[in-house]
Amino acid sequence: MGSSATAANGVVDKGVDFANYFCTYGFLYHQKEMLCDRVRMDAYYNAVFQNKHHFKGKVVLDVGTGSGILAIWSAQAGARKVYAVEATKMSEHARELVKANKLQDVVEVIEGSMEDIALPEKVDVIISEWMGYFLLRESMFDSVLFARDRWLNSGGVMYPSHARMWISPIRSGLGDQKMRDYDGAMEDWSGFVKETEACYGVDMSALTKPFEEEQKKYYLQTSLWDNLHPNQSIATPVIIKEIDCLKVTVDDIRDVRASISTSITEDARLCGFGGWFDVHFRGSDKSPAQNEVELTTAPHEDLGTHWGQQVFLLHPHRNVQSGDELNINFLMTRSKVNHRLMEVNLNCEINRASGKPVPPVQKKFYIE
Structure with a gap:
């Protein structure tokens, strides 16, 4: 949606970080791409307007407001005050949009990084569209967690409240x-x-x-962006990470580790792995959503998103058969060169249903 700075280790050069990351979000063409993503837009719209009890009379913080659309919806849902934080000059467009929708008395657009600005009060809701490719690329979630720890009231809610990362063996040309x-x-x-x-x-x-x-x-x-068709998945997709946005820490997401197993569902070429995510708007245990909403970037016949899926290709491919068991060790870490990019180590043992040995998979990938 927008951007809000954070430093993974406290020593990131903000000038370099802005040039490498934030400048993209300062252009309307990039905002338009996200605003045209109907899956994304419908999920956030439904989450807000089907759960007005979380917004009516409340104070809301929009982290990385971008065009300001989430801040505007929060105000339209009855928020008493909305602080819309944006690190780029897109804040000027957001301010214009807020004024054009006659919400300037409710929505205050603040230009600056989340870590540097100060709010006059705590907030009841933090809303943000922080998700990058394969959920965690861009590391914007760090800024959301900083905002949560600094500004969210006890009993407050996060929008979205939960997230999951998925992976599945795939076939692909x-x-x-x-x-x-x-x-x-x-x-x-x-x-x-x-x-x-x-x-x-x-x-x-x-x-x-x-x-x-x-x-x-x-x-x-280097992993690829793609919109996979569901029939390209040749095994049961598995979850590699679950996140509770109210409880997770930056250290919890700095490294994503998983040891998982899945079974091949048909004879096919194992050409690689597809990765995607979903997020959920459930409220909290103390203040649950009246209507839970899911935003998924899973492969779909018709409804693609601008996130698509991340594809990790194998060279050479492996021939697999229905019933083969895949034991996968997955590790995703932040790049030492740029904390907003990711490195993936993927090791996979293929246990044939027939008992015939298959060479294991050991690959390193880059999400750039």
């Missing part, structure tokens, strides 16, 4: 395409080396190995 792209890049490099030596007398072959590693990371190890 993308792996073959990416391998062809990689082979083409290396063939082009080989021609470049020969031509440079022939025309200019310089042997560039000393750089072949680093170029190969660079291209391998780009084509074969």
Whole structure:
């Protein structure tokens, strides 16, 4: 929806962070992409207006307000006061939109990072659309948790209140395409080396190995955005992380670890794994939602989202059979170079129903 700064270790250069992350959210074209996501918009709209008891007469904080749409809905649902925090100049557009909807007496747009601003009072509700690709890319959730710990009243609620991360083995033709792209890049490099030596007398072959590693990371190890069809899943999807937004800490999400098992449901090529998330608006134990709402980014025949799914491709693929058991060890950590990006280590043992051995999967991926 918008943006709000945080530092993973307290030493992030805010100027660099702004250039690498926040600037994107300062453009209306990017806000429009999210505002046109009907699955996303309907979920938040229904969550607010089907649970007005959480907003009527209450104080609301919108973390990373972006265009201001969630702040406006909160006010329309009866909030007494809404603080809409936005780290970019999109705050100016949000302010205009609030005024155009005659809500300037209720909604106060504040430009600044969540960690740097001060509110005059505690809040009853924190609402935010903080989710990145595969839920945690961008690390904006850190700012939401900071806001919760600093500004949320005891008994307050989070919108959304819960989140889950899922993974499933998939079939896909993308792996073959990416391998062809990689082979083409290396063939082009080989021609470049020969031509440079022939025309200019310089042997560039000393750089072949680093170029190969660079291209391998780009084509074969970097996860892809895709809108998967449900029939591309070849096993029962499994949850790798569950989050209670009222209780979770930054340390709880810094590393995502899971040891899980799933069974192959049909004979197929195991081409990789698809990852997605869902979030839920349930209120809290003390103040439950009257109508629970789910926002899911799972593969769907018709209803895709701008998040899509993250696809982790295998090279080469593995042939699997119905009944084969997959034992998966999954680890996702933050990149040491940029805390908003992720690195994934995925190890998978395939236990054949027939007992015939299959080479295990050991791969490292980058979510960039």
